[in-house]
Amino acid sequence: xxxxxxxxxxxxxxxxxxxxxxxxxxxxxxxxxxxxxxxxxxxxxxxxxxxxxxxxxxxxxxxxxxxxxxxxxxxxxxxxxxxxxxxxxxxxxxxxxxxxxxxxxxxxxxxxxxxxxxxxxxxxxxxxxxxxxxxxxxxxxxxxxxxxxxxxxxxxxxxxxxxxxxxxxxxxxxxxxxxxxxxxxxxxxxxxxxxxxxxxxxxxxxxxxxxxxxxxxxxxxxxxxxxxxxxxxxxxxxxxxxxxxxxxxxxxxxxxxxxxxxxxxxxxxxxxx
Ligand code: SF4
Numbered sequence: 001x002x003x004x005x006x007x008x009x010x011x012x013x014x015x016x017x018x019x020x021x022x023x024x025x026x027x028x029x030x031x032x033x034x035x036x037x038x039x040x041x042x043x044x045x046x047x048x049x050x051x052x053x054x055x056x057x058x059x060x061x062x063x064x065x066x067x068x069x070x071x072x073x074x075x076x077x078x079x080x081x082x083x084x085x086x087x088x089x090x091x092x093x094x095x096x097x098x099x100x101x102x103x104x105x106x107x108x109x110x111x112x113x114x115x116x117x118x119x120x121x122x123x124x125x126x127x128x129x130x131x132x133x134x135x136x137x138x139x140x141x142x143x144x145x146x147x148x149x150x151x152x153x154x155x156x157x158x159x160x161x162x163x164x165x166x167x168x169x170x171x172x173x174x175x176x177x178x179x180x181x182x183x184x185x186x187x188x189x190x191x192x193x194x195x196x197x198x199x200x201x202x203x204x205x206x207x208x209x210x211x212x213x214x215x216x217x218x219x220x221x222x223x224x225x226x227x228x229x230x231x232x233x234x235x236x237x238x239x240x241x242x243x244x245x246x247x248x249x250x251x252x253x254x255x256x257x258x259x260x261x262x263x264x265x266x267x268x269x270x271x272x273x
Pocket of ligand 1: 011016022042043
């Protein structure tokens with residue numbers, strides 16, 4: 001199958017959720033590089049050969065990893081390009097960012113208690129360019145989504161990843177890259193977790209858990225972190241659950257949302273060194 005034949009199985013909406021900036025770029029990656037077609041959540045699967053759905057065995061782990069890095073870099077550049085022409089002054093209040101007339105091409109806001117300075121020219125995170133393109137994708141996506149409506153503070157309605165649409169493949173990723181890492185590190189150390197959440201600007205939440213904090217990951221994207229300590233006498237290991245405001249998909253796509261939670265775990269683990 002060639003890329004144009006494969007293209008008919010996508011909606012052609014160029015939404016970017018697969019990680020490629022256009023459906024055609026994704027079609028080329030599937031048909032030429034063996035990338036699994038199932039990465040497009042909107043795919044019409046009927047009639048597609050199984051080997052395209054699952055990806056090619058020839059696409060070994062190394063080349064997939066290299067392809068993944070390339071894809072992220074291309075996507076970050078694509079999203080940065082989409083900044084051109086955005087009215088940042090109008091956008092700023094919708095996403096809780098600061099805009100100043102002296103620097104009209106710049107938005108400033110906090111990301112996990114770090115200062116983001118973002119423009120079409122690039123991003124600085126606490127004065128340094130983020131090395132990982134996923135940070136850039138996340139932050140440009142936050143700008144690009146722009147809050148589907150007006151600025152909405154969390155109203156205290158929290159939902160799990162499993163309640164968000166099309167999230168089945170992300171539930172395991174969230175557990176592996178965020179929840180399980182935190183549960184393992186802070187098992188038996190709830191006081192230390194409380195101290196570090198405070199360092200991220202978190203506020204205690206009224207929830208039934210051994211520790212419960214609302215962490216302001218981005219101005220309109222709070223994360224609710226729930227921690228239950230291990231109870232060895234009952235055979236229970238420590239457990240972490242991350243919940244999201246029910247409006248969260250107005251501000252980020254699912255992939256960036258899971259990465260936000262992963263970055264929150266990274267920050268807590270770094271601070272714990
Ligand atoms: S996720 Fe699917 S619809 Fe969206 S850009 Fe990728 S291929 Fe196109």
